[in-house]
Amino acid sequence: MNRPSSDPRRGLLVSVDGPGGAGKTTIVRHLAQLLLAEGRQVHVTAEPSSGPIGKLAVELTPTVTGHALACLYAADRYHHVETEIKPRIQAGHIVISDRFLASGLVVQRFDGVDPVFLWQLNEEVERPDLAVILDADPDVIAERLEARGPHNRFQRQQGSSLLETRFYRQAHEMLDEAGFHTLAVDCSNRPPERSAAIIRDELNALIEPVDAAN
Numbered sequence: 001m002n003r004p005s006s007d008p009r010r011g012l013l014v015s016v017d018g019p020g021g022a023g024k025t026t027i028v029r030h031l032a033q034l035l036l037a038e039g040r041q042v043h044v045t046a047e048p049s050s051g052p053i054g055k056l057a058v059e060l061t062p063t064v065t066g067h068a069l070a071c072l073y074a075a076d077r078y079h080h081v082e083t084e085i086k087p088r089i090q091a092g093h094i095v096i097s098d099r100f101l102a103s104g105l106v107v108q109r110f111d112g113v114d115p116v117f118l119w120q121l122n123e124e125v126e127r128p129d130l131a132v133i134l135d136a137d138p139d140v141i142a143e144r145l146e147a148r149g150p151h152n153r154f155q156r157q158q159g160s161s162l163l164e165t166r167f168y169r170q171a172h173e174m175l176d177e178a179g180f181h182t183l184a185v186d187c188s189n190r191p192p193e194r195s196a197a198i199i200r201d202e203l204n205a206l207i208e209p210v211d212a213a214n
C-alpha cells in the first residue's frame with residue numbers, strides 16, 4: 001500500500017471503520033466539528049463514495065455477492081482516492097473517511113470471501129495516516145443497531161455484531177502487522193464526543209499546531 005508523503009504542508013487522511021452501530025458516522029461528525037473549531041480545514045467523506053462506482057456498489061449490494069462485490073468496493077476505493085481524497089489532501093485538508101480500507105477487509109467476509117484475497121485486492125490503496133478501528137461489546141452494538149435499524153443485508157444476519165466485531169479485530173491485526181498507524185477506540189460505554197476527542201488528540205500529535213501551519 002502506498003505510504004503517505006512526508007510533505008509537511010499536505011493534509012492527511014484519517015479513516016474510521018468498525019462494526020455497524022459502533023458509532024462511525026456519529027463520531028466522524030463530532031471529530032469534524034472539533035477539528036473545524038481548531039481552525040483546521042476538514043473534508044468529510046464516506047465509502048461507498050458518492051461517485052459512479054460507489055453508486056453502482058450501493059445499487060448492487062442487495063443482489064451481487066462475494067468476490068464480484070469485493071472488487072466493486074475496491075474499485076470504488078481506488079477511484080475515491082484518485083478523484084476526491086488525494087486532491088483534498090494535496091489542498092491541505094484533513095480528510096475523514098467514514099469507512100475505508102478496513103471495511104474492505106471485513107464486510108465481504110460475510111459472503112465468505114477469504115481475507116487474504118481482500119488484502120491483496122486492496123494492497124495498492126493509499127495508506128491512511130491514521131486508521132481508527134472502533135471496537136465495542138457486541139451486545140451493546142447489537143442493541144444500538146436494533147434501535148437504529150440495520151442499514152444493509154449484512155447487518156440483518158443473526159449474530160452479525162459478534163462476527164463483525166471479530167472480523168474488525170482481525171483486520172486491525174493485519175493493519176498493525178503491515179505497519180499502519182492504527183488506533184482502537186472502544187465505543188461500548190464512551191460517549192461519541194469523547195471518542196472523537198481521543199482521535200483528535202492522536203491526530204494533533206501528527207500535525208503542526210494551526211498557528212505554525214498558517
Ligand SMILES: Nc1ncnc2c1ncn2[C@@H]1O[C@H](COP(=O)(O)OP(=O)(O)O)[C@@H](O)[C@H]1O
Binds near residue numbers: 020021023027148
Ligand atoms: N457512544 C454511543 N452511545 C450510545 N449511542 C450511540 C453511541 N454512538 C452512536 N450511538 C447511536 O447508535 C446508533 C448508530 O450510530 P452510527 O453513528 O449510525 O453507527 P455506525 O455509523 O457505526 O453504524 C445511532 O442511533 C447513534 O445515535
Ligand SMILES: Cc1cn([C@H]2C[C@H](O)[C@@H](COP(=O)(O)OP(=O)(O)O)O2)c(=O)[nH]c1=O
Binds near residue numbers: 020
Ligand atoms: C466500504 C464498504 C462498504 N460496504 C457496504 C456495507 C453497507 O451495505 C454499505 C455501508 O453502509 P453504511 O450506511 O455506511 O452502514 P453503517 O452506517 O451501518 O455502517 O456499504 C461493503 O460491503 N464493502 C465495503 O468495502
